[in-house]
Amino acid sequence: MKALTIALFLALGTVSATAQASGNLARGQELAEAVCAACHGMDGNLALVDDYPKIGGQHEDYLVFALRAYRSGDRDNAIMSPFASDLSDQDIRALAAWYARQDSVLRVMRLR
Secondary structure, eight states, X not given: OHHHHHHHHHHHHHHHHHHHHSOOHHHHHHHIIIIIHHHHOTTSOOOSSTTXXXXXXXXXXXXXXXXXXXXXXXXXXXXXXXXXXXXXXXXXXXXXHHHHTSOOHHHHHHHO
């Protein structure tokens, strides 16, 4: 019985840590609306210019990596770097969580 209790606590701890690792969706939506939607759209599938990537449905960890790279200067982009420079780690996780949970137009196009 003691082993079962320990296993349960470990499992709950893992679920809790995973939930905390993901960003705040409401904050992600708020940031997307205020800053990102003009170029990427609220769902991440708008591309006003062909060079702007569609980020809806992209992997959350990739979006976190990319935004941190723009913020640090490891990725240099005249448009993205200034936007990312003002983002906190929490904001980056929130935006990544928001866009990762959107449908991807690219996936829909591949299914047809």
